[in-house]
Amino acid sequence: MANQANAPKVTVIDPAAPEKAKLRVAAYARVSSDSADQLNSYLAQVDYYTRHIGENPDWELADIYADEGISGLDTKKRDEFNRMLADCRAGKIDRILVKSMSRFARNTRDSLRFMRELMRLGITIRFEKENIDTGKLSSEQTATIYAAFAQMESTGHSSNMRLSVKMRMEKGIFTPSSMPYGYRLNGLEPEIVPEEAGVVRQIFALALQGQGHTDITKWLNESGIDRGHGRERWHCSMVSYILSNRFYTGDSDWQKTCATDTLPFKQVKNRGQKPRYHVEDDHPGIIDREDFQRVQELITARKERFYRGSTPSGSAFTGHIFCGHCGCVCRKKVTRGIVYWVCNRHNDSKALCPIPQIPEAALTAAALRLHNKLALHAAELLQPLLEQLREVRERELRSNQRLSDIDKEIANISGQNLVLTRLNNKGCIDPALALSRADELGRRLRDLRRLRRKVLEAADGDEQIQSTEAILDYLEGAQWQTEVTPDLFENLVERITVVSAEVVKFQLPNGLELAERLV
DSSP: OOOGGGOOOOOOOOOOOOOOOOEEEEEEEEOOSSHHHHHHHHHHHHHHHHHHHHTSTTEEEEEEEEEOSOOSSOGGGOHHHHHHHHHHHTTOOSEEEESOHHHHOSSHHHHHHHHHHHHHTTOEEEETTTTEEGGGOSSSHHHHHHHHHHHHHHHHHHHHHHHHHHHHHHHTOOOOSSOOTTEEEETTEEEEOHHHHHHHHHHHHHHHTTOOHHHHHHHHHHTTOOOBTTBOOOOHHHHHHHHTOGGGGTOEEEOSEEEOSSSSOOEEEOSSSSOOEEETTOSOOSSOHHHHHHHHHHHHHHHHHHHTTOOOTTOTTTTTEEETTTOOBEEEEEETTEEEEEEHHHHHOTTTOOOOOEEHHHHHHHHHHHHHHHHHHHHHHTHHHHHHHHHHHHHHHHTOHHHHHHHHHHHHHHHHHHHHHHHHHTTOSOHHHHHHHHHHHHHHHHHHHHHHHHHHHHSSSHHHHHHHHHHHHHHHTOOOOSSOOHHHHHHTOSEEEEOSSSEEEEEOTTSOEEEEEOO
C-alpha cells in the first residue's frame, strides 16, 4: 500500500452547463420590382429583421431572402425562395420569419407542401401577421384556414387584374403582351416588321394560288427563311396559324383564350365562358380583308374535299390521334354510318401502312377507362411519380456546380448587405457611400438572380414536374366521365397513338405513356 503522505492530489471540477447554441433564424420577404423602390424596401427589411432578430439573445441571423415583386403564384419564378429552401435542406436554418402567409405561398397546396417539408427538417415558421408558429401547431387545420385566406387574397388580386384588362378591351385600348410574326411592339403600339411582313404576304399569295400548308411549309424551309426569335424551322401549325389569324388584316380578336377562375390558373380556349372582343382597324394591316376572306374559303373547301363527305367537325378527337407505324395524323371517316379514325397513308393504300382504321366507339371507351382509372387512383399512380421527379430534380440541382457557385455568391453579397446595413445604422459609414455601395450590391444581386433563373430553366425536370402537378390538380376535382370532351385533351391527354388494331397509347402532358386495349 502506497504511503499516504505521497498520495496523488485529486481536484474535483464541477460540470459546467454547455453553452447553448443560438437558433439560426432567417427571414423571407418579397420586395418591389421597381429598382429604386426595391433598394429602399430591401434595406428597410434587412434593417428591421436585423434589429428584430438581434433583440433575441438566443437567435442569430442566418440570412434574409427577398424576391422581387413578381407573382407569388408560381414558386419557380421565386429565386430567393428556392435558395432559402436549398439552405434549409443543407441544414443552415432552424427558423424562418415571414410577414404573412400570403408572402410565403399563394395557394393552399403549396403552403402545406412546403410547411410539411420544413417541419420534417425540424424547421419552424413564424407568420407574423396571422400570429401562427408552426412549431406550436397541434394540427394543420389552422394553417389550412389561413392558407385558404391567402389563396382568396391572390384570387382577388387576379380578379382585379382581369377586370382592368376587361375594361381596356371594352374601351378598345388593350395591347397584347406579344405580337404575331410580322409585327413588333413599339411602346404600346403594334408596328410592322418589313422583312417579316413580306414573308406573310408571300404565304398568303401561295395559299391563294391553291398551295396547301404542307407545300408552303416546305417552300419556307427550303428557302431558308428565318422564322424569328432564333427559330429556323417552320412547321405546318405555324403556317396554319398565320393563314387563320385575322390580326394581319388590321383587326384584332381579343380573349380567344382565357384563364380559369380558380387556382392554379390555367389558360384554356374560350368556348363561350367569357366575352370575346373584335376591334376593326386596330393597327396597320399586312393583308387585305378580301384576300384573307378568300384564303379562309379556300381552306374550308380544301377540308371538305379532304374529308370526302365525312363529318370531321365536332369531335374532341380531331388532331389528337396519330398512327404508331408511320406517324401520320389520323382523320375521321364515316363508312356505312359507322365512325372510324384512319391513318391518311393507310386510307390511300393499305400497302403504305398496315395500321387499320379504328372505330371511334372503341377509342371513346378506351379514353373513358383511362380517365376514370386515373381519377380514382391518381394518388397511387401519379403522386409517387411526382415525388420521384422532385427528388431527382433536387439531386440534380444540388450537384449543379454552376448553380452552387451562384448561390454562394448570392449569399456572399447578401452578407455584405447585412454588414453594410449594420455599419450604416451605427453611423460608422458615410450614408451617401452606403447608399452607393448598396445600389451596386443590389444590381449585382439582380444580375445573379437572373442568371440563376436561366440556369434553372436550362436544366431538365421543371416542366415535367409542373405538368404532373397540373394533371393531379385536374384529377383532384374530376368527376366520373361518360363522354369524351375537349376538356380531356386540354388537361389530361396530349395525344393518342394507335399501336395496332388491339392497343392504343395515351400520352399525358408530362410525357408519361399509358396503354389501353381496344375492346
